[in-house]
Amino acid sequence: MSSERADNHIIGYGTLTAVWVALLVLTALTVWVSRHTPGIGHVWGSLAIAAAKGGLVIAFFMHMRYEGRLLRWLLFLALVTLVIFIGLTFFDVLYR
Amino acid sequence: MEPTDLTPPPAGSFWNDTGRSGITSWIFSTDHKRIGLLYFYSVFGFFLVGVLLGLLIRIELMAPGRTIMGPQAYNALFTVHGVVMVFLFIIPGFQGSFGNLVMPIQIGARDVAFPRLNLFSWWLYMAGAVIILTSLFTGGGPPDTGWTFYVPFSERTGTNVSLAVFGVFIVGFSSIITGVNFVTTIHRLRAEGMTWGRLPLFVWSLYATAWVQILATPILGITLVLIMAERILGTGLFDPSRGGDPLMYQHLFWIYSHPAVYIMILPAMGVISDIIPVFARKPIFGYRMIVFSSLAIAAAGSLVWGHHMFTSGMSDIAILVFSFLTFIVAIPSAIKVFNWVSTLYRGSISLEAPMLFALSFILLFSIGGLTGLILGAAATDIHVHDTHFVVGHFHYVIFGGSGFAFFGAMHYWLPKFYGRRYAEKPAVIAWALMFVGFNILYFSMMVLGLKGMPRRYYDYLPEFAPLNLTSTIGSWILAAGLVLLLVNLFRGLRHGERVGSNPWGGATLEWSIPTPPPTENFAEEPVVTHGPYDFRGAGIP
Ligand code: HEM
Ligand SMILES: [Cu+2]
Numbered sequence: 001m002s003s004e005r006a007d008n009h010i011i012g013y014g015t016l017t018a019v020w021v022a023l024l025v026l027t028a029l030t031v032w033v034s035r036h037t038p039g040i041g042h043v044w045g046s047l048a049i050a051a052a053k054g055g056l057v058i059a060f061f062m063h064m065r066y067e068g069r070l071l072r073w074l075l076f077l078a079l080v081t082l083v084i085f086i087g088l089t090f091f092d093v094l095y096r
Numbered sequence: 097m098e099p100t101d102l103t104p105p106p107a108g109s110f111w112n113d114t115g116r117s118g119i120t121s122w123i124f125s126t127d128h129k130r131i132g133l134l135y136f137y138s139v140f141g142f143f144l145v146g147v148l149l150g151l152l153i154r155i156e157l158m159a160p161g162r163t164i165m166g167p168q169a170y171n172a173l174f175t176v177h178g179v180v181m182v183f184l185f186i187i188p189g190f191q192g193s194f195g196n197l198v199m200p201i202q203i204g205a206r207d208v209a210f211p212r213l214n215l216f217s218w219w220l221y222m223a224g225a226v227i228i229l230t231s232l233f234t235g236g237g238p239p240d241t242g243w244t245f246y247v248p249f250s251e252r253t254g255t256n257v258s259l260a261v262f263g264v265f266i267v268g269f270s271s272i273i274t275g276v277n278f279v280t281t282i283h284r285l286r287a288e289g290m291t292w293g294r295l296p297l298f299v300w301s302l303y304a305t306a307w308v309q310i311l312a313t314p315i316l317g318i319t320l321v322l323i324m325a326e327r328i329l330g331t332g333l334f335d336p337s338r339g340g341d342p343l344m345y346q347h348l349f350w351i352y353s354h355p356a357v358y359i360m361i362l363p364a365m366g367v368i369s370d371i372i373p374v375f376a377r378k379p380i381f382g383y384r385m386i387v388f389s390s391l392a393i394a395a396a397g398s399l400v401w402g403h404h405m406f407t408s409g410m411s412d413i414a415i416l417v418f419s420f421l422t423f424i425v426a427i428p429s430a431i432k433v434f435n436w437v438s439t440l441y442r443g444s445i446s447l448e449a450p451m452l453f454a455l456s457f458i459l460l461f462s463i464g465g466l467t468g469l470i471l472g473a474a475a476t477d478i479h480v481h482d483t484h485f486v487v488g489h490f491h492y493v494i495f496g497g498s499g500f501a502f503f504g505a506m507h508y509w510l511p512k513f514y515g516r517r518y519a520e521k522p523a524v525i526a527w528a529l530m531f532v533g534f535n536i537l538y539f540s541m542m543v544l545g546l547k548g549m550p551r552r553y554y555d556y557l558p559e560f561a562p563l564n565l566t567s568t569i570g571s572w573i574l575a576a577g578l579v580l581l582l583v584n585l586f587r588g589l590r591h592g593e594r595v596g597s598n599p600w601g602g603a604t605l606e607w608s609i610p611t612p613p614p615t616e617n618f619a620e621e622p623v624v625t626h627g628p629y630d631f632r633g634a635g636i637p
Contacts, residue, residue, distance in 0.1 A: 011213035039202075077311075078311060081398070083310045084398075084399065085315070085351050085398075088399060088402070088417070089344075089347050091349075091402075091411065091413050091414040091417050091418075092343065092402070092405075092410045092411045092413075093411075094346070094411075094412065095411035095413040096409075096411040096412070096414070
């Protein structure tokens with residue numbers, strides 16, 4: 001299966017540092033958004049930024065960018081499950 | 097069926113052939129069979145503890161008023177009974193013991209994909225168990241919240257909830273690790289010719305279960321950490337006076353704990369699907385549909401947790417949605433029952449102990465499943481919620497279902513690993529006692545629930561007395577059967593008649609290697625040429 005190849009992929013310090021800096025910038029952005037966006041907007045803003053940060057961590061720190069299709073699908077499955085779990089609770093929270 | 101040959105076990109069997117000696121050859125072994133037996137004796141030990149606690153509960157309920165203990169002791173008792181049975185027996189039970197013992201052999205592998213992780217999972221399990229046991233004797237004493245640890249009570253009670261919850265948290269990690277290990281093993285270590293369509297149904301059920309373990313258990317972990325945060329840091333997450341939401345706890349808890357009932361029942365269904373064709377001497381009916389229904393149960397079963405919350409103040413829309421989804425899950429479960437019955441149809445059935453347990457599984461699980469629909473329909477659930485009807489219902493599923501399948505698996509597979517077998521007649525008598533006792537014990541409880549007796553109460557109105565006494569007597573009949581089963585089985589495994597490599601005439605791979613299995617299972621990697629229930633292809637008459 002295709003995921004074997006990727007086992008010994010090595011990511012350079014340059015890339016790792018760049019991702020780290022990007023994460024820090026996004027964190028600062030979260031703080032900024034929470035102060036300067038009116039109303040409920042900052043919740044959506046923060047969620048979007050958090051998703052982007054999670055994506056970076058998964059792609060680089062967790063090597064998913066270099067993995068085979070099978071592993072990506074498996075991760076995707078886990079995320080979809082989480083979305084469904086959270087989504088279903090909204091049948092309760094939104095209509096209570 | 098007679099044992100086919102009477103030669104002594106080969107020298108290379110996994111019993112003799114190890115580098116270490118004494119206890120360390122077990123607790124540091126990475127051999128899946130040794131870990132399987134470690135798990136087996138651990139979970140079975142906790143099962144016996146749980147049974148003892150269950151019998152004590154029943155003695156207290158034998159007559160109205162105080163019988164042998166006060167209300168606080170009673171609360172602790174049913175809590176510890178539930179925690180031990182759920183988290184220390186039935187959730188790790190099948191995967192840890194029979195999953196480890198037979199799954200790698202059934203797919204033609206030498207071991208699981210990560211043998212050391214496998215051992216680590218047992219160690220985590222034991223560490224969690226020790227922490228749970230410690231919680232009973234330290235701090236404010238044994239937890240008294242029920243196994244569900246509902247807020248707000250679990251935040252306020254002075255008993256040792258924090259430590260118990262931490263123990264369950266650790267056990268959860270062991271479950272996740274086993275799940276990862278099994279998914280990887282089944283994907284990567286199948287022998288040549290062991291296609292997905294030739295996997296034994298027990299392996300398929302372990303595969304579906306492993307996914308549930310991986311995806312759902314982290315949510316239990318988070319939930320338990322939140323209880324600790326509430327108790328220790330006072331975060332107010334579930335406290336409405338500080339903007340929290342108590343129902344959120346119930347959502348989080350059941351998002352794990354409903355799928356957890358499939359962790360308990362799916363492997364049991366797998367065992368039954370493996371036993372029935374062998375003792376009906378017929379290929380399984382509808383292999384694909386059984387596989388499909390395992391996966392469908394695992395997937396759809398993850399979406400129904402709200403049916404535990406119909407009376408909790410959840411929104412009406414949510415009640416509608418969760419009630420509907422619950423009915424959907426009944427479909428794949430019924431598919432399995434139909435397939436088993438169709439396999440039996442016109443088979444040449446031999447009623448030996450494993451088969452008797454399998455057949456009673458079908459009946460008891462069907463009763464448990466159908467009463468589950470009464471609870472899944474919001475309208476009827478309002479009447480029976482939190483009564484003894486619920487207690488009867490879930491014992492039919494997890495004890496009459498999973499528990500009886502576990503006993504069936506013990507009689508079916510343990511002789512393979514010990515090289516000796518139990519005596520048939522006492523095994524049948526033990527089964528009969530357990531079956532009769534079980535129904536007296538729990539059917540009475542269901543009737544009591546319909547009459548309005550609530551669960552988790554140490555006392556009751558006088559009109560409930562006769563049925564409670566009946567139920568308690570049933571528990572003694574069940575216990576008598578269990579004692580006979582234990583004595584007969586374990587004596588047989590030590591001193592009984594020797595068995596050959598294939599005592600039952602099964603066509604799956606574990607029956608093709610010597611008894612007891614050699615350390616690395618297969619002298620050379622097998623090439624699989626027939627399906628798991630293709631008796632003719634396996635050359636079995
Ligand atoms: C001899 C065997 C057993 C007996 C006599 C027994 C008896 C009972 C009784 C009477 C209760 C209800 C207590 C109450 O609500 O006041 C109960 C609860 C429970 N039992 Fe059993 N039981 C047995 C075996 C099992 C098994 C094998 C399992 C699971 C594998 C199990 C799991 C549970 C759970 C989860 C609860 C709920 C505890 C709670 O309310 O928090 N029991 N049992
Ligand atoms: Cu449920």
